[in-house]
Amino acid sequence: MPELPEVETVRRSLDKVLPGHRVLGTDLIWPGVVGYPTPAEFVQNVKGLEFVGTGRRGKYLRLEMSAGKTLVVHLRMTGQLRYQPESTQEAPHTHAVLHLDGGYKLSYADQRKFGRFYLAEHDAVARIAGMDKLGPEPLSEDFTVGYLLGLANGRKAPAKSFLLDQRHIAGVGNIYADEALFRAGIVPWRAAGSLNDEDIRRLHDALVAVLKNGVDYRGTTFSHYVDGLGETGAFQEHLAVYGREGKPCPKCGTLLERKRIGGRSSHYCPKCQV
DNA sequence: ATAGACCTGTGC
DNA sequence: GCACAGGTCTAT
Numbered sequence: 001m002p003e004l005p006e007v008e009t010v011r012r013s014l015d016k017v018l019p020g021h022r023v024l025g026t027d028l029i030w031p032g033v034v035g036y037p038t039p040a041e042f043v044q045n046v047k048g049l050e051f052v053g054t055g056r057r058g059k060y061l062r063l064e065m066s067a068g069k070t071l072v073v074h075l076r077m078t079g080q081l082r083y084q085p086e087s088t089q090e091a092p093h094t095h096a097v098l099h100l101d102g103g104y105k106l107s108y109a110d111q112r113k114f115g116r117f118y119l120a121e122h123d124a125v126a127r128i129a130g131m132d133k134l135g136p137e138p139l140s141e142d143f144t145v146g147y148l149l150g151l152a153n154g155r156k157a158p159a160k161s162f163l164l165d166q167r168h169i170a171g172v173g174n175i176y177a178d179e180a181l182f183r184a185g186i187v188p189w190r191a192a193g194s195l196n197d198e199d200i201r202r203l204h205d206a207l208v209a210v211l212k213n214g215v216d217y218r219g220t221t222f223s224h225y226v227d228g229l230g231e232t233g234a235f236q237e238h239l240a241v242y243g244r245e246g247k248p249c250p251k252c253g254t255l256l257e258r259k260r261i262g263g264r265s266s267h268y269c270p271k272c273q274v
Numbered sequence: 275a276t277a278g279a280c281c282t283g284t285g286c
Numbered sequence: 287g288c289a290c291a292g293g294t295c296t297a298t
Binding site for chain 1: 275276277280281282283284
């Protein structure tokens with residue numbers, strides 16, 4: 001599921017309701033969800049902590065807590081983090097429930113069990129969760145055309161794989177990479193180093209625009225993605241190419257195609273993208 | 275760079 | 287039965 005726009009939408013939804021709540025206790029239904037520390041330590045350490053704020057780095061959600069601790073959550077493909085009343089029936093595949101004061105709970109469901117929780121001191125949690133090698137945030141001022149130009153220079157990797165590398169840009173996933181390449185008119189298999197200045201500028205602008213667009217529409221829901229209050233996104237109604245193979249290109253009407261690039265399905269228009 | 279691993283489910 | 291699914295890590 002979640003790429004930058006989805007994780008950002010989860011963050012914004014939880015930011016309205018979570019701060020101020022204290023953790024009374026945790027049900028770890030499937031202990032494997034805890035990446036750090038041990039499941040028993042996690043349950044012990046999180047008890048009594050209060051949520052104080054939220055943050056996001058790439059696809060990692062940061063829930064800042066009292067006592068200088070941070071709970072990092074990565075939803076991977078099918079993770080769902082929901083703030084809901086204690087009385088709400090748990091969704092299928094619920095692996096962890098943090099019981100909060102005030103009659104609420106924070107429930108984590110994940111069909112494929114890829115997502116992970118990490119709890120550590122504020123300044124150590126990034127390293128532990130593996131988020132210390134992330135590239136710049138694409139919606140920040142750090143992400144410039146010049147940065148992308150220098151980064152792509154000499155790279156043989158396909159543009160698609162180049163965009164998905166979290167060390168290059170944090171938070172871009174399969175949907176938004178395909179959408180950005182379409183908007184920039186670049187086929188996904190073009191070597192990143194073969195893109196000229198004008199290509200890179202278009203790619204940069206397309207990436208920023210499509211990610212902003214995704215955030216504005218509160219993410220893309222195919223089957224699993226929901227925000228922190230269980231609401232689906234709406235960007236699936238505005239996708240140009242992703243998941244639309246065999247359908248007409250919104251620009252030229254040519255039938256869209258799909259190819260595997262770098263092990264991931266890539267959707268493109270054979271006429272608009274070169 | 276590609277394949278396999280991690281998991282469970284859906285659709286053809 | 288097989289392919290495929292929003293992600294990332296490891297091994298070859």
